[in-house]
Amino acid sequence: xxxxxxxxxxxxxxxxxxxxxxxxxxxxxxxxxxxxxxxxxxxxxxxxxxxxxxxxxxxxxxxxxxxxxxxxxxxxxxxxxxxxxxxxxxxxxxxxxxxxxxxxxxxxxxxxxxxxxxxxxxxxxxxxxxxxxxxxxxxxxxxxxxxxxxxxxxxxxxxxxxxxxxxxxxxxxxxxxxxxxxxxxxxxxxxxxxxxxxxxxxxxxxxxxxxxxxxxxxxxxxxxxxxxxxxxxxxxxxxxxxxxxxxxxxx
Amino acid sequence: xxxxxxxxxxxxxxxxxxxxxxxxxxxxxxxxxxxxxxxxxxxxxxxxxxxxxxxxxxxxxxxxxxxxxxxxxxxxxxxxxxxxxxxxxxxxxxxxxxxxxxxxxxxxxxxxxxxxxxxxxxxxxxxxxxxxxxxxxxxxxxxxxxxxxxxxxxxxxxxxxxxxxxxxxxxxxxxxxxxxxxxxxxxxxxxxxxxxxxxxxxxxxxxxxxxxxxxxxxxxxxxxxxxxxxxxxxxxxxxxxxxxxxxxxxxxxxxx
Numbered sequence: 001x002x003x004x005x006x007x008x009x010x011x012x013x014x015x016x017x018x019x020x021x022x023x024x025x026x027x028x029x030x031x032x033x034x035x036x037x038x039x040x041x042x043x044x045x046x047x048x049x050x051x052x053x054x055x056x057x058x059x060x061x062x063x064x065x066x067x068x069x070x071x072x073x074x075x076x077x078x079x080x081x082x083x084x085x086x087x088x089x090x091x092x093x094x095x096x097x098x099x100x101x102x103x104x105x106x107x108x109x110x111x112x113x114x115x116x117x118x119x120x121x122x123x124x125x126x127x128x129x130x131x132x133x134x135x136x137x138x139x140x141x142x143x144x145x146x147x148x149x150x151x152x153x154x155x156x157x158x159x160x161x162x163x164x165x166x167x168x169x170x171x172x173x174x175x176x177x178x179x180x181x182x183x184x185x186x187x188x189x190x191x192x193x194x195x196x197x198x199x200x201x202x203x204x205x206x207x208x209x210x211x212x213x214x215x216x217x218x219x220x221x222x223x224x225x226x227x228x229x230x231x232x233x234x235x236x237x238x239x240x241x242x243x244x245x246x247x248x249x250x251x
Numbered sequence: 252x253x254x255x256x257x258x259x260x261x262x263x264x265x266x267x268x269x270x271x272x273x274x275x276x277x278x279x280x281x282x283x284x285x286x287x288x289x290x291x292x293x294x295x296x297x298x299x300x301x302x303x304x305x306x307x308x309x310x311x312x313x314x315x316x317x318x319x320x321x322x323x324x325x326x327x328x329x330x331x332x333x334x335x336x337x338x339x340x341x342x343x344x345x346x347x348x349x350x351x352x353x354x355x356x357x358x359x360x361x362x363x364x365x366x367x368x369x370x371x372x373x374x375x376x377x378x379x380x381x382x383x384x385x386x387x388x389x390x391x392x393x394x395x396x397x398x399x400x401x402x403x404x405x406x407x408x409x410x411x412x413x414x415x416x417x418x419x420x421x422x423x424x425x426x427x428x429x430x431x432x433x434x435x436x437x438x439x440x441x442x443x444x445x446x447x448x449x450x451x452x453x454x455x456x457x458x459x460x461x462x463x464x465x466x467x468x469x470x471x472x473x474x475x476x477x478x479x480x481x482x483x484x485x486x487x488x489x490x491x492x493x494x495x496x497x498x499x500x501x502x503x504x505x506x507x
Contacts, residue, residue, distance in 0.1 A: 068474060070473075070474045070475060071473075071474070074473075074477055135374070137456065140457065140471050140474070142471055142472065142474040142475035142476075143474050143475075162458065163373075163374035163456060163458065164374050164455075164456025164457055164458050164462065165456075165457055165458055165459075165463075165471075166452075166456065166457060167452070167457065167470060167471055167474060171452075175456070178352060178353075178356060178358065179356070179357055179358040180352065180356050180357055180358070180373050180374075
């Protein structure tokens with residue numbers, strides 16, 4: 001009995017030691033890592049910015065985690081160790097205001113209508129979405145693209161009756177790509193990223209809800225210096241160029 | 252039983268129980284009633300219970316006979332059929348949702364047919380029921396099939412030799428034999444339907460009062476109000492526990 005117990009304990013200790021070694025091995029590399037928590041809508045542009053940043057700083061690895069801004073804000077509140085936070089709206093940046101440095105706006109985004117290729121339901125304007133018999137999918141009001149949708153609808157007096165309120169902009173896109181919706185409201189950048197799978201129909205009312213993206217260094221950042229450098233890089237000429245290519249407005 | 256096994260057993264229990272208790276620590280008792288009685292929470296709970304019950308009924312009506320066929324038939328290729336029946340248990344639910352969407356969606360082969368007679372499934376409560384049934388029915392089928400195999404066919408054969416027709420045998424012999432297993436399988440099926448998330452959000456979408464069941468509402472609310480999401484999570488935990496505690500023990504304790 002005791003012998004068996006000793007064996008089990010021994011095996012556990014060995015396991016813990018092995019795991020420890022693995023981590024030590026990683027740390028001994030000269031490379032430094034900057035961890036960036038970014039809104040899902042930044043995926044394509046930040047991936048490219050990461051590559052460009054590494055080109056300038058060969059010893060630095062940029063690690064991204066793309067999720068909904070509110071999910072990331074909640075993680076920061078729960079004490080997640082990371083260096084930079086780029087949010088898709090000011091609301092979620094405000095939630096972690098005490099835990100981050102001074103936020104700076106680095107990009108803007110606005111809504112566009114997306115329809116399946118060929119525009120089978122002949123949608124040309126925002127009021128068209130409210131016409132009977134059209135299946136429209138939008139973001140839920142709880143997420144940034146949804147609050148933008150709400151703002152646009154209110155400002156233009158269009159009564160939207162969506163078939164579904166999705167939790168993120170990519171789900172809206174997916175339903176339009178699958179042909180399950182006649183139209184959806186997504187960001188200009190998402191429409192661009194979807195390429196030929198959808199057709200974008202711009203509408204003037206989108207001006208009513210221009211979304212600003214703030215970026216900030218996280219207070220407890222393990223790599224403070226790098227965090228500041230990356231933030232400056234995103235707001236600098238390279239950042240503007242890359243973000244612009246992906247459809248963002250740059251202030 | 253070796254005493255050493257108590258240690259991993261306790262760890263296993265802690266792994267399941269502690270996170271749920273962790274939910275409790277996040278709850279603000281002062282806000283709880285208001286959060287639980289919000290229209291969003293009540294709509295979601297109601298929708299979840301109703302669709303869960305319908306899905307369970309559908310699973311019984313369709314899955315029950317399927318279990319019987321799997322347990323009693325000597326058809327060739329039954330193994331393959333069984334593998335397909337079990338598939339939803341191991342597939343990520345989102346895959347189930349996509350599969351349903353590409354069959355029954357507007358552009359799917361069956362969906363196009365339905366569309367011509369004016370039926371559209373995505374974004375409807377019926378879609379929620381289908382998604383739940385897809386994911387939950389295997390629990391019923393496995394539960395019943397296992398019980399049928401354990402019980403064997405002897406009673407039925409005896410009934411047949413005594414001159415009972417297939418229907419009489421089914422009603423008077425097979426069904427009574429199955430009742431305990433049926434109870435526990437139904438409970439498990441209902442509980443699984445209650446917790447269904449991925450297939451529903453993919454196939455049915457998410458709209459309050461129509462397709463936004465409790466799990467979807469929790470996910471949706473967590474985007475903006477974590478406290479409200481935790482309150483709803485607690486609600487789901489309580490409902491699920493109630494269902495399992497009230498109806499499940501008999502089967503678990505081996506009194507099949």
